Amino acid sequence: MRWAVTRRGLRAWATHGFAAFGALALLLQSYQAIWNRSLFPSHSLAVAAATAAGSLLYGLVRARPGRAVTRDLRYPRCRVEIVPGDLFDEQDAHLVVGFTDVFDTDVTDDRIINARSVQGQFLHRVHGGDVAALDTQLSAALDGVPGAVTVRREDKPLGKLSRYPIGTVAVLGNPRRSYFCVAYSTMTPALVAQSSGDELWLSLSRVWAAAHRHGQQGRLAMPVIGAGLARFDALDRQGLIQLILLSFVAASRQRLITTRLSIVVPPQEFDDLDRLELQAYLDSL
Template sequence: MSIARDFTKRRFWTRFATQTLASIGFFAIFAGVTDALFPDLLPPVGKVIAVAVAALSLGFGLYQSWPRPVQMNYSSPNTEIHVVEGDLFEQEGNVVIGMTTTFDTEIPHVIDELGVQAQLLTRIYRNDNRALDDALCAALEDHPVARRFKPEDRKQGKQIAYPLGAVATIMPAVRKLYFCVAYTEMNNRNEARGSVDGIWRSLNNVWDEVRAKGNGDPISIAVIGGGQARISQYFPAQDSIRFIALSYMFASRKEKIASRLNIVVEKRAVRNLDMLELQAFLKSLRPS
């Protein structure tokens, strides 16, 4: 993930100034004590020492504030969280796929062809709608039905809706699970609507499923809340990442979910993120 943009953030320069001044203060105290004990020692080399202190302090400040990959290791629970720029479907381990309560797969009239669930169809199932629908149907067999659309609803696509937060676990490849979670509700006009509360409950459900079936393998999830959920106006990517991480850590403290969580960000969204702030947030999730 590119770190050059972090140099334009106020957080970087604030931390750089703080660490540099702290280093200068340390050397100043050391020099003051040395001068008090050995008054004739410093004056002959005073200018050289001043230049050395300035260089060392600037170097220390830069080292301490230098942008790094956004990730954090935790000991309780024993897990990691990484914020990754890239492709959700190229990550190691299992994958969370955000879907609607109808688990529709038809593109482009019902499902956005650029969305994650459309990519599940086109890239993993090679546009085989029937194979994907059969896998979802089998996975949802024991789930209660929340609603059956009527002919007068004139809904395109699937006619059965499951409860918000329902999880369908499918395995189109060996040792790679896809946890399809309904975090938005679909109406008869094929409009998907989501809420912060609904996404929180859906995440809790999917973490339970990952814990039960994921064998502790890494799990990857895309930034959620925009697109079809239609809540990006008050749930932007920066907040979505914090939201996912917080939900994961709360659930992990009850019982370990996975060895690592990858929160995957598309390249077009990365430029709007404050990576230093995200790193500080992940650090704050460590037990006090």
């Protein structure tokens, strides 16, 4: 119910409530004008109170945000949605998974990669925890990427040493279910992932390009890239979603990337979003 005390929520509640009150008042006045008597002549105060209460309740129900934030774009024809759920339960979609620029995969003791992160879940739920198998697939996908450099072990005590340009996308899987592994943050010598607005925008643009080339316009599901452990503090989760939406809609104006983009948010975090504001933002794009 937190949405009901936001500025947009209160405005929507008032709009629908006043509309309902006006409609009920018109019906009661019309009855009185036609039949020349009140509908409940001895209970006028009760009728007024019931009308007001019913209008408030109707306004509350009408203003309540939907379980998902959605919009169907007409050009190109594509559905964009923000939904609660588990990213890896989206079995009918290609997935976007965020990585650092060194594509580290080791989740031992959570020192390099946190096992609870989307990347850690990707290792366990898609590759059964087999780090060697995931590293082999990543190496094959990244073979020949221009701009890769090797850092010294003393500059990065743990993990991999090959650093790739921000925005590099390693495409794993197969045409029916691809995984777009995008390097959107830099792994520092202290094993802290850091990113910026410019790097996020570049990385998203590269994801859309890769999805256009390899996704065959199939459904694309992704988490809120930049949230959680990415050390990106310039925007909160709400702002990051708006950045993703803006980037996707702008790219979709040039070419059809997918017929359906799903931004999947864990249920508890989804409930904290201002969905009315996100719906209004999405509708404005």
